[in-house]
Amino acid sequence: MRVIVEADAEGVSRTAARFVAELVRRQPDCVLGLATGSTPLGLYAELIRLHRQEGLDFARVVTFNLDEYVGLAATHPQSYRSFMQRHLFDHVNLDPRHTHVPDGRALDFEAHCGQYERLILEAGGIDLQVLGIGGDGHIAFNEPGSSLGSRTRLKTLAPETIRDNARFFGGEEAVPRLAVTMGVGTILESRRCLLLATGEAKAGAIRDCIEGPVTAQVTASALQLHRDVAAIVDEPAAGLLARREYYRHVEQAQRLLQSGGLRTVGPTIDHE
Numbered sequence: 001m002r003v004i005v006e007a008d009a010e011g012v013s014r015t016a017a018r019f020v021a022e023l024v025r026r027q028p029d030c031v032l033g034l035a036t037g038s039t040p041l042g043l044y045a046e047l048i049r050l051h052r053q054e055g056l057d058f059a060r061v062v063t064f065n066l067d068e069y070v071g072l073a074a075t076h077p078q079s080y081r082s083f084m085q086r087h088l089f090d091h092v093n094l095d096p097r098h099t100h101v102p103d104g105r106a107l108d109f110e111a112h113c114g115q116y117e118r119l120i121l122e123a124g125g126i127d128l129q130v131l132g133i134g135g136d137g138h139i140a141f142n143e144p145g146s147s148l149g150s151r152t153r154l155k156t157l158a159p160e161t162i163r164d165n166a167r168f169f170g171g172e173e174a175v176p177r178l179a180v181t182m183g184v185g186t187i188l189e190s191r192r193c194l195l196l197a198t199g200e201a202k203a204g205a206i207r208d209c210i211e212g213p214v215t216a217q218v219t220a221s222a223l224q225l226h227r228d229v230a231a232i233v234d235e236p237a238a239g240l241l242a243r244r245e246y247y248r249h250v251e252q253a254q255r256l257l258q259s260g261g262l263r264t265v266g267p268t269i270d271h272e
């Protein structure tokens with residue numbers, strides 16, 4: 001796993017936006033996997049800036065969001081569909097028909113989840129999946145104990161997640177108890193993953209995800225099995241990483257290599 005430590009949350013957003021923008025420019029019909037929550041807000045703001053000021057073109061891009069609360073209509077202000085409209089979709093030239101968020105009010109969730117998986121496959125799979133991480137180490141809503149082979153399905157939120165998200169609902173009581181979420185197995189099939197984390201509150205989860213054992217108790221740790229993951233974290237979120245200095249050396253070597261200052265026998269280093 002590539003680990004990029006930035007000084008602050010702004011640096012995380014800028015670096016993440018560089019990864020996304022580089023893909024969109026190289027492959028204008030790419031498929032992006034998107035996350036909600038506080039962490040990617042800076043990334044989305046930067047993508048909007050790149051669209052407005054540098055003409056970053058989303059006309060052919062297709063998106064799939066990770067998850068949605070069960071019971072909330074798309075128009076509910078706290079639904080992940082309205083979150084995405086507010087923070088990204090309404091501000092760039094994405095074709096509305098190309099944006100996908102699971103339906104929290106589906107009549108038949110089993111059928112809906114199967115169809116979501118099929119739509120991802122029909123779109124050619126996800127080229128780049130943006131991920132945040134929960135305080136309990138979850139990715140999407142794959143709470144501790146979720147199968148590392150899981151697919152899109154209904155999941156019961158953990159008490160910690162309900163507590164974390166109460167701030168958006170004005171209290172724990174109003175937080176939905178269930179979500180539709182892509183599975184860990186679905187996420188691992190993305191061609192590349194960008195895991196973003198900022199703030200001290202994520203330091204334990206980031207340590208367990210990157211340096212702990214692969215375990216269903218920390219579903220983000222399954223990313224260690226993926227061959228192309230970049231974890232982009234700020235200093236506070238990196239605070240408990242034992243190999244922090246090594247990750248820095250790797251990034252320095254990467255930069256040297258890219259600028260022609262290093263020679264190796266292979267074409268690249270440390271990408272996996």
Ligand code: F6R
Pocket residue numbers: 034035036037038039040066067131132133134135138139140141
């Ligand atoms: C959101 C999602 C969640 C969040 C995670 C972190 O679509 O899938 O896994 O990424 O709960 O949330 P924040 O960024 O609010 O700390």
